[in-house]
Amino acid sequence: MKVFAVGTIIKPLTDEEQQRIMPKEVPHTLQLYLDGKIDQFWFRHDTPGVIFLMNAATVEEAKASLDTLPLVENGLMTFDLTPVGPLAPLGRLIPQ
Template identity: 75%
Template sequence: MKVFAVGTITTPPSPEQQQQIMSKEVPDTLQLYLDGKIEQFWFRHDRPGVIFLMQAKSVDEAKLAVDRLPLTEGGFMTFELTPVGPLAPLGRLIQK
């Protein structure tokens, strides 16, 4: 299953907190990518945060993965998770 995980910074960390947290956040995020849990990732331009396209067995599995990231664990970021799939109504356009 594919899941969009839209992360928003809710409480910006102080510069000192940011230095400490990001030294863990980046490797942890890259590990999720290398493990195949994050397929693509983007930086948000509308507000501080990220968007991940994730591969997971369930929304709960995706939530567990993003909840373990340091920014989320520290209460600095929240994620909205949305399961997505093929655009099924397009099947009506195929004549069989």
């Protein structure tokens, strides 16, 4: 299953929080990528945050992975999770 995880910063980081949290956040995110839990990632241009395309057996599994991120643990970021899959109606275009 694929899950879109749309992350939003809910409270701007203070300078102290940036210095304390971001050196942990980036390596943690990269480890989720290297572990195959994050397939692709993007920076949001509409508001501070990120979008991840995740590999997970369930939405709950994706949430559990994201809950370990330092920004989430510190109550600074939340994620909206949406399970996605193949565009099934396209099958109607294939002749039987």
